[in-house]
Each structure stands twice: as structure tokens, then as C-alpha cells.
Amino acid sequence: MGHDTSSLLGLKWHNGNSLSKIPNIKETIHYQINLNKKWCLSWTRLWWDMKFMAIWHPLIEIKKYVLLWKIFHHGIWTNLKASKLCGIPLWCKCCYPSIKDVPHIFFTCPNSNRVWHTVGKKIRLQKHLSWQQALLGEATGSSTTLWNAIRGEVLWKIWRERCALNFGDSPKEWLIEKPLFLLGKRIVNCKKSPPPPPPSGIIKFSF
Ligand SMILES: [Zn+2]
Numbered sequence: 001m002g003h004d005t006s007s008l009l010g011l012k013w014h015n016g017n018s019l020s021k022i023p024n025i026k027e028t029i030h031y032q033i034n035l036n037k038k039w040c041l042s043w044t045r046l047w048w049d050m051k052f053m054a055i056w057h058p059l060i061e062i063k064k065y066v067l068l069w070k071i072f073h074h075g076i077w078t079n080l081k082a083s084k085l086c087g088i089p090l091w092c093k094c095c096y097p098s099i100k101d102v103p104h105i106f107f108t109c110p111n112s113n114r115v116w117h118t119v120g121k122k123i124r125l126q127k128h129l130s131w132q133q134a135l136l137g138e139a140t141g142s143s144t145t146l147w148n149a150i151r152g153e154v155l156w157k158i159w160r161e162r163c164a165l166n167f168g169d170s171p172k173e174w175l176i177e178k179p180l181f182l183l184g185k186r187i188v189n190c191k192k193s194p195p196p197p198p199p200s201g202i203i204k205f206s207f
Pocket of ligand 1 (some may be wrong): 032093096098104108
């Protein structure tokens with residue numbers, strides 16, 4: 001973008017306080033580098049942008065959209081993250097010695113994997129789901145919108161069950177059938193009355 005960050009020195013906020021932290025413009029431009037590093041991928045900025053755009057849809061409730069967004073950024077509090085800060089064990093309580101990071105919580109941990117397996121059967125996938133399909137919304141053969149809505153339901157379910165397990169709440173069930181049934185009902189309702197356009201400025205994207 002050609003900004004000279006030194007020109008930002010000495011700037012003041014409306015209350016007179018000076019700008020103490022220079023925004024890391026380079027980091028903003030190359031956010032895909034950070035994401036690629038986190039996921040060991042080499043996607044382009046455009047490809048990441050498309051992934052982020054695709055998770056904003058009326059079929060995906062805000063709380064599920066936020067979870068999907070956080071997963072993209074590895075923004076979930078995990079044992080791996082906590083172990084760096086306060087030295088707690090970094091393995092998963094359910095399946096020692098697996099390291100409890102974001103892909104483990106939402107995909108490879110046995111309970112989570114069972115849920116994905118059920119979903120794969122429900123949508124009649126020919127092959128096993130890959131972690132990219134489950135966590136990042138890579139194509140599965142169904143429409144991107146539908147797949148992201150399904151992912152939203154599954155990841156939300158896994159997250160709720162995990163939280164219940166961690167905080168000792170009353171036992172819940174890992175069954176995904178009901179959330180998928182409710183999603184199906186929302187899709188039917190959406191077809192009957194088309195959803196309003198999204199708020200301006202959120203998915204505006206020009207090529
Ligand atoms: Zn586990």
C-alpha cells in the first residue's frame with residue numbers, strides 16, 4: 001500500500017492521547033501468510049477471502065458464523081495455547097497423548113470425528129471427509145452455501161459438547177441429527193420467503 005509508518009508517529013487520538021502503537025499494515029496486507037502458516041497451506045489471499053465471504057449467509061446464525069471465523073484464525077482457547085501461557089498439559093483429556101489444538105478439538109478427537117462420519121453418511125459422501133472440508137469449507141460436491149451451513153451446525157454442536165465436558169455441565173448427546181433437521185426446516189422457510197439482503201459493508205466485494 002506504500003504507507004510510510006513513520007508518518008504515523010506523533011498522531012493523537014481525539015482525547016489528546018498519542019498513538020502509541022503503530023498499526024502493523026504489513027500484517028494486514030499479508031494476513032493470508034499467517035493463515036497459511038497456521039494451517040500449513042499455501043492458499044492465495046483471494047482464496048482465503050472467498051472462504052471468509054462464504055461463511056456469511058442468512059442460513060448461518062451469527063454465533064455459528066463467529067465460531068467458523070474463529071476456527072479459521074485458530075482463535076479458540078485450546079490446551080496448546082494455554083500450555084504456552086500457564087503451563088497446563090497440552091494433551092486432550094479424552095484421548096491422551098493427542099495434542100489438543102483446534103483441528104484436534106473439531107475434527108480428529110474421536111467424538112468429533114464420529115459426528116463428521118455421521119454427517120458424511122447423511123449427505124452421502126463417497127469418500128471420507130478431509131479436515132480441509134470439515135474445518136475450512138473445501139468443496140464436498142454439495143453447494144458451498146449448504147455445506148457451510150452444515151459445517152456451522154456440526155462445529156457448533158461439537159463446541160457445545162466440548163464446553164459441557166470441560167465445565168462439568170450435565171451430560172449432553174453428541175447426536176447431530178436434530179440440528180441437521182432444524183437446518184433443513186430453515187432452508188425450507190428461506191425458500192418460502194427469501195432472506196433480506198445482508199447488511200451493507202459486510203460482504204461487499206468487488207473484483
Ligand atoms: Zn481428543
